[in-house]
Amino acid sequence: MIYMENKTKNNVEKSINLNKLSPELKFAKKTKELEEFGAKPYNKYAECELCLHNSETRPMYEYNGKKLCIECINSLRFPRNFEKMSKELFDHLKAQKQKNNKYDCILGFSGGKDSVVALYLLINDLKMKPLCITVDNGYMAEESMENCKNIAKYFKVDWIVLNRDYTKFFNKMISRGESPCRICSDMNMHELWHFARQTNIDTIVTGHELPFGTTALRNMKKDITLARLLVGYKLSEKERYEILDKLPWKKPDLAGYTTNCLILGYALQEFYKKHHISFEYDRVSAMIRYGLMTKEEARSSLVCPKIPEEMITELKKRGLDIK
Numbered sequence: 402m403i404y405m406e407n408k409t410k411n412n413v414e415k416s417i418n419l420n421k422l423s424p425e426l427k428f429a430k431k432t433k434e435l436e437e438f439g440a441k442p443y444n445k446y447a448e449c450e451l452c453l454h455n456s457e458t459r460p461m462y463e464y465n466g467k468k469l470c471i472e473c474i475n476s477l478r479f480p481r482n483f484e485k486m487s488k489e490l491f492d493h494l495k496a497q498k499q500k501n502n503k504y505d506c507i508l509g510f511s512g513g514k515d516s517v518v519a520l521y522l523l524i525n526d527l528k529m530k531p532l533c534i535t536v537d538n539g540y541m542a543e544e545s546m547e548n549c550k551n552i553a554k555y556f557k558v559d560w561i562v563l564n565r566d567y568t569k570f571f572n573k574m575i576s577r578g579e580s581p582c583r584i585c586s587d588m589n590m591h592e593l594w595h596f597a598r599q600t601n602i603d604t605i606v607t608g609h610e611l612p613f614g615t616t617a618l619r620n621m622k623k624d625i626t627l628a629r630l631l632v633g634y635k636l637s638e639k640e641r642y643e644i645l646d647k648l649p650w651k652k653p654d655l656a657g658y659t660t661n662c663l664i665l666g667y668a669l670q671e672f673y674k675k676h677h678i679s680f681e682y683d684r685v686s687a688m689i690r691y692g693l694m695t696k697e698e699a700r701s702s703l704v705c706p707k708i709p710e711e712m713i714t715e716l717k718k719r720g721l722d723i724k
């Protein structure tokens with residue numbers, strides 16, 4: 402950080418060189434740390450006994466008589482303290498409430514199951530006043546927009562839709578056989594951040610259930626905090642659906658692990674053609690690791706989806722370049 406104060410090219414380069422270990426040294430350091438923890442590299446083919454990874458997708462280790470992937474080993478090395486994460490999260494949200502502004506936070510509201518559960522918890526459990534914002538990128542399922550409308554009305558909350566068009570971006574990613582999800586989510590987050598800046602609301606809540614490393618909070622630029630609400634609740638899929646059953650929410654029939662996005666299924670199919678694996682592999686592996694999904698649920702969610710003809714027609718109608 403100190404180095405960044407002087408932004409001449411030379412100094413920046415120097416700071417990079419100083420911080421950089423050669424890949425060999427980095428590897429040796431990591432191996433030593435893992436061995437000190439008690440994990441030995443396992444060089445034959447193995448499947449992780451905890452999640453879905455195997456020797457082809459991650460380095461494998463032997464630990465306490467078990468074959469585990471590096472991600473699972475790291476989750477044991479740096480355990481997440483659920484009580485600490487929840488306390489931090491709820492303390493932050495309580496402080497937002499005490500400011501007594503018109504809105505306590507922005508809620509990233511896609512109409513998908515997790516953001517709807519997040520709204521339910523913000524209102525019923527935390528008694529907060531969120532402003533719901535949907536970034537409509539042009540590929541939201543019609544049913545999920547309908548869900549947004551019905552749920553916002555049900556809770557009597559304000560709801561804003563930001564209309565954007567990600568067609569160009571989706572075309573580019575899908576034609577390359579890459580996953581658009583992470584960047585799409587970053588782009589949505591950027592829109593929410595921009596809106597938060599303009600309206601002086603300094604917390605953005607989302608319905609994500611996996612923390613940032615070991616915390617549910619992340620500082621964005623200009624002192625805006627991103628809060629992953631579901632980290633504080635540890636709800637299983639079943640418990641989420643029990644909440645949704647009480648609400649005017651209808652589950653759309655979409656391909657992939659989504660209840661709002663039309664692109665995901667088609668992007669998964671194209672990715673499968675190229676890589677013979679799902680790009681949701683990492684995420685569902687993490688869900689198993691943290692007890693949010695069983696291995697069976699995860700496996701069935703990873704099957705290559707079949708995209709119905711009507712969906713292809715709909716995607717073309719919205720501008721996606723499909724032959």
Ligand SMILES: [Zn+2]
Pocket residue numbers: 449450451452453454469470471472473474
């Ligand atoms: Zn694993």
